[in-house]
Amino acid sequence: MFERASFRDTRLADYLRLAAVIRAAGIGVEVFPEPKKLGQQLAYADRRGFRVALIAGQREFDAGTIQLKDLQTAQSRDLPLNPPDALLAAIRSVLA
Secondary structure: OEEEEEOOHHHHHHHHHHHHHHHHOOOOOEEOOOOOOHHHHHHHHHHHOOOEEEEEOHHHHHHOEEEEEEOOOOOEEEEEOOOOHHHHHHHHHHHO
């Protein structure tokens, strides 16, 4: 399972579009429904047992990247948003 952290309602369409790409690749996705603080969102993901969080705020969108965080090891790395191949491979690697 997988959780994405969202920061702004203005980016909801972007988050939903990315979630659709990830779902189409056969990976379950849940988009956090409220623009709460990142710590609260990560705590929610941890309680739900998610292994991966994708973090995409304005900085990441401006850079064309997304932060992938392995919630079990607490390690994170930045990956390109487009094309999504590297992101999908990284998610699958963490989930394997």
